[in-house]
Amino acid sequence: MTKHSAQRQLKVGVGVLVWGMLGAAIACGQTNSEIFAHFTFNFNNPGARATALGGAFISLADDATAAEANPAGLTALVRPEFSFECKALRFTRTVDNFSHTGTPAQYSLVGKDFTSHVISPSFASVVVPVGKLTFSAFRHELVNFESKFYTRGSYVPPLTDGSTFYPVSASLEMSVVNYGIAAAMKVSRQVSVGVSAGLSQMNASSLLTRYGVEVFDPSTVLSDDAIDDAAFDFMINAGVLWRPTQRLSIGATFKRRPSFSLEQRFRFISSWRDSVMNRKVNFHVPSSAGVGISYRATDELTFAVDAQRVFYSSLTREFVTTYSLENTAPGDYVVDDGMEFHAGAEYLFFVSSVGVALRGGAYVEPDSRIRFDGVVRDSNDPDRIFARQLAAALYKKGEATVHAAFGIGLVLSQRLQVDFAGTIAKGVDEAVGSFVVRF
């Protein structure tokens, strides 16, 4: 390690210390801690049927999952119905700055993929039509994300002066679960409206530990920041469904998603004294608005498409810098609102009395990663350039993700239906199983 790079590393440490000292006085928001740099949402509609249709379900919404997909669709149900979904997710996180090869003058970064798995009951609902109204109570896992990774320390690209990131180990478990009720009614034979509302609970547990050297031992810890907290807020979905003909359906939804305030603990360890600072971090789960159209060409063949605007920019609302705070500003971190596009088709046939549905679809998820959008060299101050270079390296623009979806459904009887679905995409794969019981 050169003297210069040692100084750089020291500066990173000093920056962290400054954060720790000023933290109590700073308005808090989602942070630029790298644990959240690759955080991804998955707002696909619940239910294996919807999943297999590429999530295009706003205009269909004709089963118990409608409470989340489009509450207005609940009016289609004429009998009580119970729905349950279990989901397995595999997240693959590529850490670009895992390590490096070469010399400070000429090097290559080494990336590494880290995978995490989550299996959980992700949706359950019961629907009861009562007169002209249809009611539903549901539990929906809006977010369930896990990430674990570590780095061995790497050069900060494209600096060639030997400056390195400290090695880190990190883990994040985050979930947002909605508990709600929904009500829907027909305004006319063709038009239905519905609303669902309830309480959202966020549970977050994260720990990012920064080490002085690549020895993951308590004695080498420089700092860590942790969140182990739960928070609550209200959510609300509203939807409308218009069926101008028996075969054509058009739907629209608005989903106001919750915001949470969690307590983050930052600890900086030094030889002369440790400092611990607690602060509130706000998470604004992006709201969305969408429209969908479905066309039932025959009783056996259905097509559906959705377009959904996701207001990802809320992620940087009340955003604060927790690192390099004197050299980067909240405004340097941005994420754009994005359009999701979903499309799917379902073909149904009967084998004896068992209905078999084959489904396929795809959806495009826009880049939802927070990126550093500031000018790296906005001054001649080498420390500032270094800090901004650091931020640009960690918070890079992502890419839109295409998810391929497929699935099968079996209508075993008038009362029981089971569905299975899978999606494959860069960064996240999912397998979904669900069943519906009708009474």
Place this chain on the structure above:
Amino acid sequence: MHSRMALPGLVVFLLAVPAAGVCADEWYESYEKGRVALSQNQFAEAAQYLTDAIEQKPESKANARTYGMVFIDYFPYLYRGIARARLGQAGLAKQDFETEDRAGEVYEAERDTRAGPLLRQQLEGLKSVAANKEESQPVSSPPESASDDASLVVKAPDTRIAAPTVEDTLFAQAVEDLRRGQMLRAKRAFANLQRRRRTFPGFNTHLQTIQAQEREIRRGIKAYLSGQYQKAVDVLTPVAARAVDVPDVHAFLGSSYAALYFLSGEDATFLRDRAREAFGRARSADTAFRLDSSLVSPRIREVYESVPQP
């Protein structure tokens, strides 16, 4: 904060939407309700629901898709035909059975497996009735409302859809009588059904209709007795068409016209003609009917007596 304000707003919106009177049933809801009504012997209601289903989805279909992944066997013509037959509308029932038969879907049923045999029975019943008629008289088009042709309906093996009972026939006949203006006859039939403690869809509505007409009759007579002859004409004229078999209506209507005729100085002969027409209807309704001499003047009774017996 927005959600906290939006939630009550949306709830208020939902509650404010005028749901009353909205006929919003999907075709499968109407079909289901029609089947239920049929199983409860509510034939008029069943026919109405099934007609509503047919208007939305006219094609019969085995494994018809309703919502989500829910499928039903949808044979609305078969069940409407049964309902219509129970209502005495044999001609319409026959058309429905034949429509269902032509569609052929009923014979592909996976769930409603008794529908096919049931339709065959109905059709065979039609053939046997037609054959019997051929033996006795030339075949003619079946009447659309022939209560005496209810024999066209073959007794179904399913106990849920039983053959029409005496009460069913009585009720159907009473409804038809009321529709044709045979108010007294209908009233007697409804009273008879009430004594048998039988209720039917729309029963109370029919009773209320009769009661409303009786109120109008009393109002018209009261107008006549108080010397308001034109008002009596205005009140009794519409009710006379709905109470053809009530002689008092026509008698007081005729008396009112006659009174107006005499008050006109016997110039307005059309009033006398209308009086005679009304008196003629009164005599037709009850050949033994006589005007009450304590209520009607001798001159008017003379006009009445001048009308020949039917």
